[in-house]
Amino acid sequence: MIVNLIDYLRDRLKTVILCCYGIMAFIVFWSLSVDTSHAHTWAEKMIPGFWSLFGLVSCAIVIMVARWFGKSGIQVREDYYDN
């Protein structure tokens, strides 16, 4: 059943992606209407969609730092310790 559902969604990948974009737009739109009195810092109150931006930037930072770090000599062949 689950396998069929996933296959069904994979066959319509473009539609699924479009739906996801729609959901994201809705999330940002909703965040604009949320009461920000519980915010921790002024940035959250002043920048609309602060946490969306934060999420995207965080994700990019983590991926890029990991990539740079790995390429800087940390990632080595698997038999490194075996010689």
Add this chain to the structure above:
Amino acid sequence: MTISFMHPALIMIVGALLLPLVRGPFRKPYMFLIPLLTFIDVIYLSQHPGTYGVFQFMNWELTFGRVDRLSMIFGFIMALMAIIGTIYGMHVEDEWQHMAAWFYVAGSLGAIYAADYITLFLFWEMMAFASTFLIWARKDEEALAAGYRYILVHTFGGVVLLLGFVLRYQATGDLSFDQLNVQSPEFYTWLIMIGLMLNAAVPPLHSWLPDAYSKATAIGAVFMCAFTTKTAVYTLIRSCSGFDVLIYLGIIMAIYGIIYAIMENDVRKLLGWEIVSQVGYMVAGVGIGTSLAINGACAHAFAHILYKGLLFMAAGAILTTTGRQKLTELGGLYKKMPATMIFMLIGGLAVSGLPLMSGFVSKSMIIAAAFESHILWAGFALTLVSAGTFLAAGLRLPYLIFFGDNNCSEETWEKASDPSWNMQLAMAIGGFLCIFLGSYTPFLYNMLPNTGVVFHPYGSYHLSETIQIMAFTALGFFMLRKYVMPQNTISLDMDWFYRMGGRAFYWTVENPLQWFDNALGKFYKAVGISCLMTTSAFWSWFDWNGIDGVVDGTARCVRAIGRRVTIVLQRGQIQQTIYYTVSFAAVILVAYVWL
């Protein structure tokens, strides 16, 4: 009212010792019964807080049973995880593995209820040794080596802890295991903290964790992911809460772990790095030290044991059925292992902190505590890590195993299937609890040690914050996914120092020392022997001409004088000899009288 005290660890130990005797159809019910009895005992104790099991041993008072709210919540989750882990491993015939696992659980429970350092140390070492056998039970060369590295690192940690509390005993005469004075830490405070934090895998003492957990058996890793680090978190809460340095270490740990998780190719090593990262939240919470932060650390440890257990169970299911655990050898498995996929997704979303999942209600307490204590950088750093966690465990891991490119060999694909009923049951229990804890918060929140702390995770602002972060992390992953594809590599880490340090020692012995030894031999042959010959020739000459000369010369001299005396005095006539003798005696006599 006095109640009878039965230590939960004792039930596990006796149960483990009797396990080999219980065979055939009785084995499975017995394996379910013992952890269940332990769990019931833990619940019974939590209804009766107090101090039990106090013994006098030489000059020391040993306390085996300190039952308060803090030990209660940790005891509860450890005993619960013992049930889940044992169900997961029920199909394994190898009784040594089960015995090791139960001794390991007993060590953890013993350490949690211990109220003095000696008892703590006893159970601490029991944990280290028992868990080593869970690695060795894999029985291949890599596991053997990893087990040795694991036990050596833990022995080092144990020695540091021992040194710390012995120095403290010498200075204060106190062995009780309680909050240390972290405002003005002494040398022994640092030693105790380092000994405890090695087990929590705090950098730079963390490399043993991903190394060992990826080499252990499938059920071994399920047990190990729960007990060692979270028992260490408990001991840190008990002794070092409010120790500033732990905030920094915790946050370094959280970030470090997630960066390595993104680079990792081995599924269980990736999950190990995730543990390092998540325990970072707890360590930071202990460092912040407010009531909310401590509650958050406890709640997160509780939730973490369940979702991480679930993730390791799913990874173990993949390992058991396919024999593979590298992302570059997996992919597209949703068709063959749909149930495992669902459980791994639940675990991955719970660790990422999706609303209605356990991570959401526990992790947010620590972040909120950081913001409330006005440590804004810590709050933002931990939020960044939660985006990274979703990326690593909620998106990348399931994507590469179950969707994405199919890298399975034909053999792997043939073998892949959902695991046996008991493994699925254990995962179902874990999955249910992950959702239950997140959806019905009072269950977890009522168990937390600091009462009177109010925290509501389901405010609209917090919900909006979390959903935004997760949605846009997913977008980031979608756009940058080609940069996080797995590669056939391993990542160098702090273990490089002791792995290569060992080699450096061998190399030093094999190369410079050997060369020096050879050179010394040659030098000795070339110079030493001829020197020795010359020296002995000299001594021989000296002996002949010097010593013998003196001795012989003296003898010759005496002989020569004797001959002269003989020639002059002894002419062969007895009367002359008598004459000389008597004259000589008379001269002496006269001289004596006269003078």
